[in-house]
Amino acid sequence: MEPQNSKPTVASSSFWQAQQENLVMLGVALALALVIRLFVAEPRYIPSASMVPTLAIDDRLVVEKVSYHFHDPKPGDIVVFQPPSQLQRQGYSKDQAFIKRVIATPGDVVAVHDGQVFVNDQPQAEPYILDPPRYDWGPYVVPGQAVLVFGDNRNDSNDSHVWGFLPQKNIIGRAWIRFWPRDRWGLVS
Incomplete structure (x- = not known):
């Protein structure tokens, strides 16, 4: 009777090597996903009717985070943002994201x-709103490093006409693509 060999076989050694490679690949994939979500783009959903008719409750979007590193938000952009301090004092969490349309930028009246x-005494053509606003507001000058944001559902939106101007530093990114529901898939404008 011959003694059993205590050395691992070639098959078991290559199995463990393959598992190590898989773990490394999984780690790299997770790191890339985290970097992309933190700095490039992330998915979001619409929890309220404040952007109807442009965005419906439960629409799913990709929010891109790169473009505002190269230029400031401009009127018409739909932005996702962390609630400003005025909303946090009302009980909204800093992690709770809002989505609204940029109406005016620094210096605009x-x-x-x-x-x-x-805006600057010029009536705005807004074919995207649900109904005309049933309130009066302003005139106000948009301060530096801030924007004015309104929901497209003007009469049912917790927006700048309620809580004031949005600091640009609170902007997470720009709504870019709606990916759900499938029948409404496409660029968000």
């Missing part, structure tokens, strides 16, 4: 009256 938004 904004007013709402007679169902119309005026």
Whole structure:
């Protein structure tokens, strides 16, 4: 009777080597996913009707985070942001994201009256809103490093006309692509 060999076989050695490679690949994939989510893009969903008709409750979006490193938000952009301090004092968590449309940028004078938004005394064409606003607001000057944001559902939106201007530093990114529901898939504009 011959003694059993205590050395691992070639098959078991290559099995463990393959498992180590798989773990390394999994670690790299997770690190890339984390970096992409933190710095490039992330998925979000719409929890309220404040952006109807443009975005519906439960729409799923990709929010891109790169472009505002190269340029400031501009009117018409739909932005996702952390609640400013005014909303945090009302009980909203810093982690709770909001989504609204940029209406005006630093230095613009904004007013709402007679169902119309005026920026620098010019009435704004807003074919994307659900209904004209039923409130009067302003005129106010948008301060530096801030933007004015309104929901497209003007009369049912907790936005700048309620809590003030949005500091640009609170902006997470720009709504880019709706990926759910499938029948509404496409660029968000």
